[in-house]
Amino acid sequence: MLKFIVRRIFWTIPVLLVVIFLTFTMMRQIGGNPFRHSERAVPEAVQRNLERKFHVDKPWYTQYAYYVKGVATLDLGPSLVLRGQTVNDIVKEHFPKSIELGVYAFLFALVVGVPLGMIAALKHNTSVDYGAMFFSNVFHAVPSFLVATLLIYYIALKGGALPTSGWSTWEHKIMPSIALGFAPMALFARLVRGTMLETLQQDYVRTARAKGLRYRRVVGLHVLRNSLIPVVTAAGPLLGYIITGSFVIELIFNIPGIGQYYVTAVNARDYSVVMGLTVLLSVIVIVANLVVDILYGILDPRTRDARA
Amino acid sequence: MRNKIRWPGLALLVSSLALAAGGCGGDDEAAGTGATTEGGGGAPAAEQVITVNWGTEPPSLDPGLATDTTSANILLNIMDPLVRLDKDLKPVPGAAESFETSEDGLTVTFKLRDDLKWTNGDPVTAQDFIYAWKRTVSPELGADYAYQFYGIVGAQEYNSCDPKKDKCAALADKMGVKALDDKTLEIKLTTPQPWFLQQMAHHSFLAVNKKAVDQFGDKWTEAANMVSNGPFKLAKWQHNSAIDLVKDPNWRDAASVKLTRVNGRMISDGVTAVQAFEAGETDVDAQPPPPDEIARLKETPEYVQYPSLGTYYYGFNVKNISDVKQRRAMSLAIPRQSIIDNVSQGGQLPANGFTPKGMPGFDTINPASKWSPADADVEQAKQLMSEVANPKKAITLYINDSPGHRDIAVAIQAAWSQLGIKTTIKQQEFAQFLEFLGPPPNQSVDVYRLGWIGDYVDAINFLELWTCESGNNNTNYCNKDYDAKIEEARKTPDNDARYALYAEAEDILFGDNGDMPVIPIYFYTFPGLEKLSVKDTFEFNLLSQVDLTKVVVAG
């Protein structure tokens, strides 16, 4: 197991280089001048000064080398558009907010979704099951911008109970977390129910029950553990998705996280910011996947030796 | 559709769920959110605090690097420009107690006040301005707005210098700005520029404190480091969420400043911004509400609408749509008033020329083009279209992808279909769109949409767009007569004579025999929302700038 983990960590280095290279190449494919922010044309001298300042006048491999060197020393470079701010500043200021939002949403999804799925599975084909599944289906189906809009309208505007936007006190954080956690919650419920039903019908569960093991113990020991496998599998990418897929939520609730920032940066051709954020997200997602793999090994010993 | 029935149920469930999860906290956020109670007129409120949504994060508060309106609005209130613009956009003394232009118009001299102080206690001197300007023009800073200084002797040369090859310091010394003494500033211009004094009110010309820059480098604009010299100072700047200003009691005219604190927020989404305003979280929403919301908001007394120096237009690629009759027909077919009333909604004015209303000399300059009527003249347009020898019936219209532009494009697409023109709308994301337009524009561009907002108050700022060499002329249009008129205007300090030249230039574009390289659609307005307590005193000028020293919260 240890060898496996060490090797996985070692693997992240080439993976990161590939990510940087991919993003780097892709960004260079996009047309557009990062130094032009409005309709106004940029005079030639000004354009040249800016290119010189940000080393954009150098050949691409030199720029790539600069960049990799920067990443290695944890310096993601200056923003081309937000003058005076470095990518490190931007990350420090905005990233914690996105993470916070993502974690709350994820917790909401987990805490509500998993029990919902379990109950539905255990009460298979009863009204509880139907009800739970119907609602989780509805929640999964509703686009998050509509959920957010409804929450704001009924709770903040009509009810005056919570602020409409921003991210400072705990009151600000409730609605965005729920709006973002809605779909994953429903997904978790469905996943857990599905696998749990499946596991309940596996031979070893039936054997265990035939052997006279108590129902509760069977569910706790075998069924739940196996039912969590797809949740764990989905949790890694989902965490990444929640953190970065919060663009819409961050926009609607005006949360100064990086999701909202990313779109702006791509649109403004702020190469260093886009690359910096992408590299950072990659690290997070890679780490999340690593954790998932390890959990996978713990939960399903059958796969462990095959992957070691 | 069975789900329709469940919809209200869902909403209810959502609400109850969130209520259960959130308890019922409803207290205001951090201290100092001055969402004040409403009530017009009357005596000033005890607490002179307001919250303003500026709409966006200021990309930079370095006067040399800032390029946008939010930065400008913050900067002009925390710094002290040499010259301020009054209501009619006439230059009035600011940090300079007097200014004077030499007979030939080539030398401008400013005399600074004696009581100017930086927030670190240093006096503000003429050298501070010279330091700031040379810094902005220097090739090393890479300032976007360095070109604002090109009218000053030697500035363009210095800005174009390559530090690796040339001796830039020598060029810096040759720049035509000089401190005659601590309080006297002399500027040499390349040509007489009648608009130069107004231009001095632009934020690029603010002074910068050298000590702060030397000590903190790029970070000198952060709240903890910033040294400013204006009526307010930066108290807090949390990027993308809050920018708070407090009154500086040591400012030269602090007695006249009523506000003690201005909390700034950056809510960029229009719908979200309106919600925040209606929930009482902001007192002023300076982010224009989405057009679709305006009809509803207009019914409330809190809706405000300021004229603005800007023109929304559609440009032709005259190489592709070469027949002037087709260009006129297409302009005639556009129902400007109907688009304003139904789509853009903000009370904009139908444009019948390129220089916007409110520009000094507008009455003389405006061509009142008969090709650009408020209401579409489809009959005449069809008539004209039938006279076109080789009409282009399938055209491609390029716009950048924003809902407002999209809606206008859809309306115009429908209008042109009456002329038998099939319009394909291509949306591009802004940076790409701009690159696509050139100049010269990509061959596939037949028509494009753009707008122009004035930097300073002279029609030259608009009309020079359509000269042959202009970097903003994306039409391929080039007319030597037109260029000659503009060139002549540059050399004409007398206002009336210059306005007459502008009028002749407009006539070349939009007169009865005009070339119509562009279709003016409307002159911009700047709609917003203001709580009644500040509505009377919170005013945006034609450049969408607000003077916070004038704002009083009514009790």
Added chain:
Amino acid sequence: MATSPTPTNIREDALADVPGAAPASGAPIRQSNLWKDAWRRYIRNKGAVVAGAIFLLVVLYCVIWPFVSPYTGNEVDFTVAKQGPSLSHPLGTDKFGRDLFTRTAEGGRVSILIGFGATLAILLFGVVYGSISGFIGGRVDNGLMRFLDALYGLPYLPFAIITLAIIGRTDMWTMMIALSIASWFTTARIVRGQVLTLKENDYVRAAKAVGARWHRILVRHILPNTLGVLIIAIFLELPAVILGEAFLSFIGLGISPPDASWGAMAQEGRTTYRTHPIEIVVPSVAIASLVLCANFIADGLRDALDPRTRET
């Protein structure tokens, strides 16, 4: 450690197996039974049948109505703008006076086409990649998975945004590309996981023990067992894609006007939700109903198709 075939014997095996040379005993009969059983099981599930019927109905409405409708979805007439539902306009009109019932059908065409197109692309990529990786295992698996990790580093929405920015225009095809190019990683991972688990199953081990060739194991034992999962995956992925398209439209990256998808219509509708809520409700309900039906269908299919729940 699972035995993984080296590249040479992969080719040998492939060459040795000439189609039709050795029909497996009884395989076709077993297959047809499976599908018949599944169908029987599916129509017994009322929820799934209703969902399937509604799904079909929505699709048919989107396909047929624009031909029948007296309106076109793009006619601009401000005099009839923002009307409520009436006999001539069952869902009212939007701010341009366009008939919403017609426009919703036209928007649905776009959404559904993008949805199915992108879903198929996702499945194709995901299945090929995932089953190769999972089945071959060992170094190949490791390499492929690490590469997948690298792609994972470009999360789906940003990746879609960058892709759209590179292509430089947004229409139905570029939307399909943007949505699928960034979304097949999860499918690949799940398929791989499925294959990995199945590979350890007794019957596969038994087949291996008696010397069955790898592709036969893959085709006969592993893929049929994942097929159910895949069909379910279509209906699981479809909603994700439709919602993804809606998100992209929402942040302003929708297809070119005057055409619109449901997502683009909802985005337009959000700005009028205070005065004319039907403009956001109609496309949102359309999206939600399609997604909801797809989920129910997926559930029904899961109960009907999954070989491991078959015996109960």
